[in-house]
Amino acid sequence: MIQPTSSLDELAKRVGGEWVHLRDARELAVRTRRELRKALEGLDSEDTSIIVSGSLARDEYTASSDIDWTLLIDGSADPKHYDLFGQVDTVMSGFAAKPAGREGTFEAMVFSHDLVHEIGGENDTNRNLTRRLLLLLESQVVGREDAYRRVVRSVLDRYLLEDRGLWRGSGHRVPRFLQNDFARYWRTMAVDFAYKLRKRSGKGWAIRNIKLRMSRKLIYVSGLLACYCCHLDYTPHQRRRLFNSTDGQKEIVEHMEAIFRMTPLEIVANVLLRYPHLDNAARKILDSYDEFVGTLADEGKRAHLENLIEDKTDSDEIYQRVRQLSHVFREGLIDFFFDPNSDLDTLTKNYGVF
Amino acid sequence: MRPVGFSTGALAYADFRRGLAMCCNKPVQAIELSALRQNELIPLLEALDTLDLARFTHIAIHAPSQFDPEWEAALGARLRDETWRGWPIVLHPDALYDLSLWREMGSAVCIENMDKRKPIGRSARELESVFKHLPDAKFCFDIGHARQFDPTMTEAYLILRDFGHRLSQVHVSEVNTRSKHDPLSYASIIAFQEVAHLIPSDVPLILETPVSEDEMEMEIAKVQESLPLDRIMVAW
Numbered sequence: 001m002i003q004p005t006s007s008l009d010e011l012a013k014r015v016g017g018e019w020v021h022l023r024d025a026r027e028l029a030v031r032t033r034r035e036l037r038k039a040l041e042g043l044d045s046e047d048t049s050i051i052v053s054g055s056l057a058r059d060e061y062t063a064s065s066d067i068d069w070t071l072l073i074d075g076s077a078d079p080k081h082y083d084l085f086g087q088v089d090t091v092m093s094g095f096a097a098k099p100a101g102r103e104g105t106f107e108a109m110v111f112s113h114d115l116v117h118e119i120g121g122e123n124d125t126n127r128n129l130t131r132r133l134l135l136l137l138e139s140q141v142v143g144r145e146d147a148y149r150r151v152v153r154s155v156l157d158r159y160l161l162e163d164r165g166l167w168r169g170s171g172h173r174v175p176r177f178l179q180n181d182f183a184r185y186w187r188t189m190a191v192d193f194a195y196k197l198r199k200r201s202g203k204g205w206a207i208r209n210i211k212l213r214m215s216r217k218l219i220y221v222s223g224l225l226a227c228y229c230c231h232l233d234y235t236p237h238q239r240r241r242l243f244n245s246t247d248g249q250k251e252i253v254e255h256m257e258a259i260f261r262m263t264p265l266e267i268v269a270n271v272l273l274r275y276p277h278l279d280n281a282a283r284k285i286l287d288s289y290d291e292f293v294g295t296l297a298d299e300g301k302r303a304h305l306e307n308l309i310e311d312k313t314d315s316d317e318i319y320q321r322v323r324q325l326s327h328v329f330r331e332g333l334i335d336f337f338f339d340p341n342s343d344l345d346t347l348t349k350n351y352g353v354f
Numbered sequence: 355m356r357p358v359g360f361s362t363g364a365l366a367y368a369d370f371r372r373g374l375a376m377c378c379n380k381p382v383q384a385i386e387l388s389a390l391r392q393n394e395l396i397p398l399l400e401a402l403d404t405l406d407l408a409r410f411t412h413i414a415i416h417a418p419s420q421f422d423p424e425w426e427a428a429l430g431a432r433l434r435d436e437t438w439r440g441w442p443i444v445l446h447p448d449a450l451y452d453l454s455l456w457r458e459m460g461s462a463v464c465i466e467n468m469d470k471r472k473p474i475g476r477s478a479r480e481l482e483s484v485f486k487h488l489p490d491a492k493f494c495f496d497i498g499h500a501r502q503f504d505p506t507m508t509e510a511y512l513i514l515r516d517f518g519h520r521l522s523q524v525h526v527s528e529v530n531t532r533s534k535h536d537p538l539s540y541a542s543i544i545a546f547q548e549v550a551h552l553i554p555s556d557v558p559l560i561l562e563t564p565v566s567e568d569e570m571e572m573e574i575a576k577v578q579e580s581l582p583l584d585r586i587m588v589a590w
Contacts, residue, residue, distance in 0.1 A: 046470045046471055047531075075531055076531045076532070146470055146503075149504075150503075150504055150505065153504055153506050153508055153509075154505060154506055157506040157508070246548065246551075247511060247515070247552075250507070250508045250511035250512070253506065253508050254508055254512065
């Protein structure tokens with residue numbers, strides 16, 4: 001079993017899903033984070049948190065995965081932070097199968113001020129956007145979480161409390177400011193796929209393409225669902241009470257914080273559990289995702305996809321199989337998000353499309 | 355009118371007599387007699403009957419914020435002897451070792467929420483585990499600590515939501531990044547206003563802001579602006 005209280009586990013039981021690759025990846029992620037926590041013990045403080053992102057944070061970690069990490073700083077500037085960063089880097093290098101990405105988003109010191117204050121506008125760079133949204137969508141702390149929790153709460157406070165429509169509207173209570181940024185990030189990833197193709201002369205095309213179709217799409221999906229949960233998790237009576245008071249605002253911030261503490265797959269499973277009539281869609285989504293994670297866990301297949309050039313993909317069996325999985329994954333998501341028997345299709349039309 | 359006053363320790367370091375004297379001609383109705391270091395407590399307790407405290411409608415004792423564990427039983431016994439006065443005895447939860455000693459003191463014990471450096475007692479969740487062991491204890495809400503722990507004031511709201519019914523007094527100050535108490539800034543004032551409505555009008559405010567005698571009245575005005583009475587919406 002994945003975890004006694006896990007939504008994914010409950011869903012697996014209900015729909016008869018095995019999802020062994022997801023279970024293995026989760027176990028390895030939990031074990032690796034535990035080992036990291038032990039190795040990094042004593043380095044962080046109430047003002048610094050060591051954050052991991054990517055597959056290690058999503059519980060989709062495999063032996064060949066890299067480790068995306070950042071040192072989050074929320075406190076007074078201190079020249080010693082650089083030494084701390086060096087120590088963390090040394091520990092992380094001993095764990096990672098390969099170095100983090102080349103864009104400089106990870107393996108860096110990240111300061112809370114830009115994450116909290118630069119939402120939108122000229123100074124909200126691609127890197128800042130990525131770091132901020134991954135903090136919400138796929139991040140976990142290895143060690144002290146004081147700084148991390150303060151920053152996540154401050155970011156959510158901005159997205160939610162500055163969303164006039166969320167509090168003044170009378171219809172669906174979906175945080176559009178936040179959802180728009182998730183949509184922006186999803187499209188940024190898609191555009192960057194083309195950018196990297198050009199910049200790296202096609203190197204790594206196949207693996208990036210597959211990740212875009214599966215894991216990158218999953219984090220967007222989980223962000224969209226998290227925004228829907230702001231509406232779906234409350235009865236009409238609760239919504240009237242919470243969305244019309246300052247105390248209610250604090251309750252909503254706390255609730256959204258709890259949602260973002262879940263992994264993307266847990267968020268998806270948590271919503272799917274509410275709709276037994278969508279069990280077929282659940283199987284499509286999670287069976288295909290499980291096989292995708294299994295493919296990445298297979299070192300031979302992963303290395304093959306990493307080295308596969310675009311011209312050879314049409315006839316490549318491994319690539320074509322994963323591509324086919326991505327189509328099943330997409331079909332399941334369409335069945336889920338455009339389901340006419342729940343409020344989901346209305347929410348998707350209003351917030352996911354127009 | 356809500357009682358307002360100072361902690362003697364904020365006014366005069368380790369000198370309760372001087373702190374008390376500074377309040378002499380000021381519009382204060384509350385006082386917290388502070389013995390933040392272990393060696394300050396016994397002299398304070400021995401002096402209690404000699405102090406002129408008649409003008410105060412609210413009096414509290416702040417016990418040492420840390421002490422030798424071997425001294426805890428003696429400290430508890432000495433403070434228990436003073437509970438007949440009905441004054442809250444403010445304790446830092448991270449300083450306590452044997453909670454059964456303090457449980458016996460029931461509602462005389464007043465637990466304070468902590469700043470971000472401390473290992474426990476900072477959030478609503480952490481306080482829950484403290485009050486589980488001290489079911490009758492009262493609560494001293496340190497609004498500066500709560501803001502330092504979470505500048506969005508969400509945690510302050512959660513703490514007051516969950517423990518407001520235990521509220522005995524409020525500590526007010528700005529707590530800076532190095533966890534030192536400072537006079538209130540503009541940012542603190544507007545942050546505190548977010549939860550002002552959750553603090554009942556009869557709950558005393560104890561200023562922990564280190565100010566000179568000349569600055570006391572101005573600081574009181576700032577505190578009253580930060581926690582205005584016209585916003586109150588609850589009675590726990």
